[in-house]
Amino acid sequence: MEYNFSGIEKKWQKRWAESKIFSAKNNSSGLPKYYVLDMFPYPSGSGLHVGHPLGYIASDIFARYKRHEGFNVLHPMGYDAFGLPAEQYAIETGQHPAITTEKNIKRYREQLDKIGFSFDWDRQVKTSDPAFYRWTQWIFIQLFHSWYNKELDKAEPIQTLIEAFERGGSNAAKAATTAEYAFSAEEWQSFDAGKKREVLLDYRLAYRAATVVNWCPGLGTVLANDEVVNGVSERGGFPVVQKKMLQWSLRITAYAERLLEGLERIEWTDSLKEIQRNWIGKSQGAEVAFQVEGSEHAVEVFTTRPDTIFGATFMVLAPEHPLVELITTEDQKEEVEAYQTLTKARSERERMAEAKSVTGAFTGAFAVNPVTNTRIPIWIGDYVLAGYGTGAIMAVPAGDQRDWDFANHFKLEIIPVIEGQDISEGADSRKTGKMINSGFLNGHTVEEALSLVIEKIESLEIGKRKINYKLRDAVFSRQRYWGEPFPVYYRDDIPFTIDEDKLPLMLPEVDEYKPTEDGDPPLGRATQWNWDREAGKIVENGSGAPIELSTMPGWAGSSWYFLRYMMEDQKEIRDKELVSKEAVEYWKEVDLYIGGAEHATGHLLYFRFWTKFLYDLGFIPVDEPAKKLINQGMIQAEDGQKMSKRYGNVVNPDDVIERYGADSLRLHEMFLGPIEMHKPWNTKGIEGVSKFLRKLWRLFHDQQGNSLLSDEKPSKEELKSLHKCIQKVTDDMHRHSFNTSVSHFMIAVNELTDLKCHKREILESLTILVSCHAPHISEELWERLGHEESISAAPWPAFNEEYLKDDSIRYPVSFNGKTRFQIELDAALSKTEVEEKVLAAEEAQKYLEGKQPRKVIVVPGRIVNIVV
RNA sequence: GCCCGGGUGGUGGAACUGGUAGACACGCAGGACUUAAAAUCCUGUGGCUAUUGCAGCCGUGCGGGUUCGAUCCCCGCCCCGGGUACCA
Numbered sequence: 007m008e009y010n011f012s013g014i015e016k017k018w019q020k021r022w023a024e025s026k027i028f029s030a031k032n033n034s035s036g037l038p039k040y041y042v043l044d045m046f047p048y049p050s051g052s053g054l055h056v057g058h059p060l061g062y063i064a065s066d067i068f069a070r071y072k073r074h075e076g077f078n079v080l081h082p083m084g085y086d087a088f089g090l091p092a093e094q095y096a097i098e099t100g101q102h103p104a105i106t107t108e109k110n111i112k113r114y115r116e117q118l119d120k121i122g123f124s125f126d127w128d129r130q131v132k133t134s135d136p137a138f139y140r141w142t143q144w145i146f147i148q149l150f151h152s153w154y155n156k157e158l159d160k161a162e163p164i165q166t167l168i169e170a171f172e173r174g175g176s177n178a179a180k181a182a183t184t185a186e187y188a189f190s191a192e193e194w195q196s197f198d199a200g201k202k203r204e205v206l207l208d209y210r211l212a213y214r215a216a217t218v219v220n221w222c223p224g225l226g227t228v229l230a231n232d233e234v235v236n237g238v239s240e241r242g243g244f245p246v247v248q249k250k251m252l253q254w255s256l257r258i259t260a261y262a263e264r265l266l267e268g269l270e271r272i273e274w275t276d277s278l279k280e281i282q283r284n285w286i287g288k289s290q291g292a293e294v295a296f297q298v299e300g301s302e303h304a305v306e307v308f309t310t311r312p313d314t315i316f317g318a319t320f321m322v323l324a325p326e327h328p329l330v331e332l333i334t335t336e337d338q339k340e341e342v343e344a345y346q347t348l349t350k351a352r353s354e355r356e357r358m359a360e361a362k363s364v365t366g367a368f369t370g371a372f373a374v375n376p377v378t379n380t381r382i383p384i385w386i387g388d389y390v391l392a393g394y395g396t397g398a399i400m401a402v403p404a405g406d407q408r409d410w411d412f413a414n415h416f417k418l419e420i421i422p423v424i425e426g427q428d429i430s431e432g433a434d435s436r437k438t439g440k441m442i443n444s445g446f447l448n449g450h451t452v453e454e455a456l457s458l459v460i461e462k463i464e465s466l467e468i469g470k471r472k473i474n475y476k477l478r479d480a481v482f483s484r485q486r487y488w489g490e491p492f493p494v495y496y497r498d499d500i501p502f503t504i505d506e507d508k509l510p511l512m513l514p515e516v517d518e519y520k521p522t523e524d525g526d527p528p529l530g531r532a533t534q535w536n537w538d539r540e541a542g543k544i545v546e547n548g549s550g551a552p553i554e555l556s557t558m559p560g561w562a563g564s565s566w567y568f569l570r571y572m573m574e575d576q577k578e579i580r581d582k583e584l585v586s587k588e589a590v591e592y593w594k595e596v597d598l599y600i601g602g603a604e605h606a607t608g609h610l611l612y613f614r615f616w617t618k619f620l621y622d623l624g625f626i627p628v629d630e631p632a633k634k635l636i637n638q639g640m641i642q643a644e645d646g647q648k649m650s651k652r653y654g655n656v657v658n659p660d661d662v663i664e665r666y667g668a669d670s671l672r673l674h675e676m677f678l679g680p681i682e683m684h685k686p687w688n689t690k691g692i693e694g695v696s697k698f699l700r701k702l703w704r705l706f707h708d709q710q711g712n713s714l715l716s717d718e719k720p721s722k723e724e725l726k727s728l729h730k731c732i733q734k735v736t737d738d739m740h741r742h743s744f745n746t747s748v749s750h751f752m753i754a755v756n757e758l759t760d761l762k763c764h765k766r767e768i769l770e771s772l773t774i775l776v777s778c779h780a781p782h783i784s785e786e787l788w789e790r791l792g793h794e795e796s797i798s799a800a801p802w803p804a805f806n807e808e809y810l811k812d813d814s815i816r817y818p819v820s821f822n823g824k825t826r827f828q829i830e831l832d833a834a835l836s837k838t839e840v841e842e843k844v845l846a847a848e849e850a851q852k853y854l855e856g857k858q859p860r861k862v863i864v865v866p867g868r869i870v871n872i873v874v
Numbered sequence: 875g876c877c878c879g880g881g882u883g884g885u886g887g888a889a890c891u892g893g894u895a896g897a898c899a900c901g902c903a904g905g906a907c908u909u910a911a912a913a914u915c916c917u918g919u920g921g922c923u924a925u926u927g928c929a930g931c932c933g934u935g936c937g938g939g940u941u942c943g944a945u946c947c948c949c950g951c952c953c954c955g956g957g958u959a960c961c962a
Binding site: 406693750751 | 875877878879885886887888890897898899900901913914955956957958960961962
């Protein structure tokens, strides 16, 4: 009887589902826990292609391995169910996104089930489920009622800030803010309730402020920075423009330093950490004030190279800088305003495209370099960004290429400040050498100059040491329908949150999924809101309702979902808290997280941010969500193109399973190459793994399907094959090298086939090794070996060094009666051959006299290597 | 431009980070079984030379270097992938 994968796979999938064998228990006393998580999918209408399950297969292999190792494994799955495609489809067809989403989820589930994953489906989450998103809304409420205490470096309830203000005014707390305030305790007390709320809004971790945002007219919504790629929207590719709008934002910038620091403590790939570091963009330097000549104003600048301040020959302000209109002289006014109009008219894309051209205008004003006391002109130019640093720079054309270009174009002075600096063709940004043309810094190295000049600046009280970050606060509102409604209403335009016990604030029904005629988001069309049935007085219908009409972005639910899986499926408890203390104390954090690297600056950053926030408030015991992260690569089509419905090159896993079986699919996806790598799908290669499974099958059965199993004692050779495999595969598992483990199975099966080995003892262990990759066939063989319990509970086989001993012999050789070293020889060599090798080794030793080699490896024929 | 990765047979990829490069698989060629096909099995397969000789030489993007020994370490180039982009 040949290996009938289709019958076997159906049989075991059914049994696993019925027995709920993979459901994890929270009260498993004594067992160590292990949490393996996949980035949950957005259920799109096109279903899964063979690229999607790659990461799921890897995580499933590891989850199964950990079970064999005796861990209580949590391996859940769910759906990131809010999102644009379902809403776009709704706009076109009028079908409710919830219906589209449900349909897609059903299809996803069918496809996933066929692959034989060991997910604990009882814990499934759906971000669009009110039972789930009530807690997303709840976290938002906590963010709203919190501020960031820079002194203690953590978030705190807003009440402690209010107490500080009452005690000592704005100076009593060092807080992360949107705007700087200066008020005394008395002044605070004198503010009315509205004013107080207004001030507090600038301190909250979830705040509403008029900020310059990425507005995408094509999608009719704002987008976060990571959702904009090359000036167009990541989804849909619509143009994005900069617009000042009143929007909800999350104060992620308060966590910039901790988001950097945390990277040191987690095992994520270096490249991913690097991406996050760059995105956070920390730079150290100084902030210095330059007095404007004949004016009470001063221009504040941020610089990373205060040591080059003697080379600062002019200043440049961003065209939007508020000082521009205050300092521009009469005769330059026209030119400056013309330039401002010009830059305003240019879109983000145009600005990017024209990045290389130099433009600017002179304000007519001069500033005084506070260290050199020289008079330097103040310009405006759009290469200086209003949003970074102070929106103004001191230009050092000798050391900065953009400043050099500007100086060169407008014929401004360029002074070298470091010995040997070559400024003839461009700037020279070297950071080594001795200072020149730099007054009291002359003769000092750059390094010395840096600390000397900062000391000087601080003693003159014209500036201070300063750290800047590129990271921006995360815009949190979307003018869309299919997302979590904000638990927020307004009184006199001041936001209030809905009582926690009124959650969830259900997403209301609307007649259409488009914005209202007044330009309000789709929720403006809602005539029924459920949240306030009893009170009922704040709810109003239609546009103009004093309730927040935006919804949350797609990344809201995914920023905390890993916690929700920790709860066992007990409805009452689930509705009582986000995650129970006991559950989170037991599971703590994700041990292994698998997903794409494309989420580096989006999900993976917000995920860490929310975790740190919940940690600060004492809701969870860890401040990093995932200890280890593996980024799976993409599987492309055979021509190396991206697999997509649009190109018609999609390979559907269902078809592969139909033809070769799920175990073959799983093995093949792993065998294609290292998990992190992008690789093209190769249909022919699957024959190899499929052949391997048939060979494995034939170690157990003859052609008629009769069992070949024997209870004979295994031979030395058979044991060696097995234990070599155990050793290699165990090592592969630890290294997450799931492709090489497939090779190691194949080698073992080939060797055992050659040896005609049908011995129970050998095959039993081998089956366990294979079971992580190919669970269905392994369960079937396991049953045929006479076991009643599932193979997933079988302990991982241990290898015995004894069986692995090489046939080579180690030969000690002494030289001059002193130095001892070993040569390794093949045992098959004849006595005279061995003597020859020893002689050769001794000669090698002589040759290397004085270098003290420890080991000489000799192979038949010649000396190959000498280890020194 | 800057910052990370990475270049190994016809192909996907191995090589325990300094110790016999090319495991394993695909593909290809030849053979066995078969009326034939499928399936299965065997042999060969980096290049060049020699295959009546066991062998020899060259080979991990290119050019140098360190080392007894380099795919691995160092220096200088070239190419590919990813991130980022007037971030002062």
